[in-house]
Amino acid sequence: MTACDTCVVRNRAICAALDGGEVALLNQIGRRRDLAPGESLMWEGEDSVLVANVVEGVLKLSTGTEDGREQIVGVVYPSDFIGRPFGATSGHGVTALTQAKVCVFSRRDFDKFAREHPALEHKLLQRTLGELDRTRRWMLLLGRKSAGEKLATFLLEMSERLVDPGCDTQPDLPLSRFALPFSRQQVADVLGLTIETVSRQFTRLKADGLIDLPSRREVVILNRAGLMAEAG
Incomplete structure (x- = not known):
């Protein structure tokens, strides 16, 4: 059995849009990675070389202020997608808050796969729009x-x-x-x-x-x- 066959978030993650054969192909370009609390997966401003599905645990999205302070701008949970497909640089850092497991893909490999599988691109668009809605609610939370x-x-x-x-x-x-x-x-x-x-x-x-x-x-x-x- 592949990692995708045993994945606990298989039916909630973006790969839920794929059939069995497509999932098998996606599994070939991905790998599992364990993160300890405080361990970073991505860094703000660096080249966007990875994207990932969160399988277990909670991670924070953070950015640095001009005076060197950290601002947490979001939190991701199991089944959430992190990283910037089709993008050049990472807009924020990604760090584990708890013990975490992620399914990691090279961004270039994932971009190529997504272009060849419209259902996955559509799921990414849905996730992006959902994230936009959450960001707007977060602006209300912080501002009002x-x-x-x-x-x-x-x-x-x-x-x-x-x-x-x-x-x-x-x-x-x-x-x-x-x-x-x-x-x-x-x-x-x-x-x-x-x-x-x-x-x-x-x-x-x-x-x-x-x-x-x-x-x-x-x-x-x-x-x-x-x-x-x-x-x-």
Whole structure:
């Protein structure tokens, strides 16, 4: 069996648009790679030589400011596609936040394959438009929402991407438990807040009964409707 045959995100990744024979051809130009937390896969401003599917784990997209600070501009999850096909340079760095597995392709090989398989190109276009929509929502999050709204929105997004929908056993009070792949400082960087503000908002959301915090990284959403109202 090939890596594609056993891939846990096979039906959700861009290769879902391909038939068995096409997947076998794609498998020939790809390779699996394991990433440790903090290990980078791509670097901002460098030649775009790789593209990849995320199989397991969570990775951050980041860019540097003029004064040398890092700004996290996005997060990718299993089944997401990363890299810049048909592009010359990488617009941001890509670094693992957790242990991660990715399926890596040479950009030139992938570009050639995509040109020869219109269904894959169409899937790439759909993903690009979806990413554009998320970017527009992110602009609203950073530009218009209050600190409490930002954190609530962020936690809801994390739960939607990290929690298996089948794990909620109480329809009237859905519980979502997940390990946040960010430190408090990284959450602050993502949301454009200070770490003190983030800590205060976590404490307030817990005091209001919307979430529980069993540990520094673990989050349990106790009242999804309430958290959605908090998110605006």
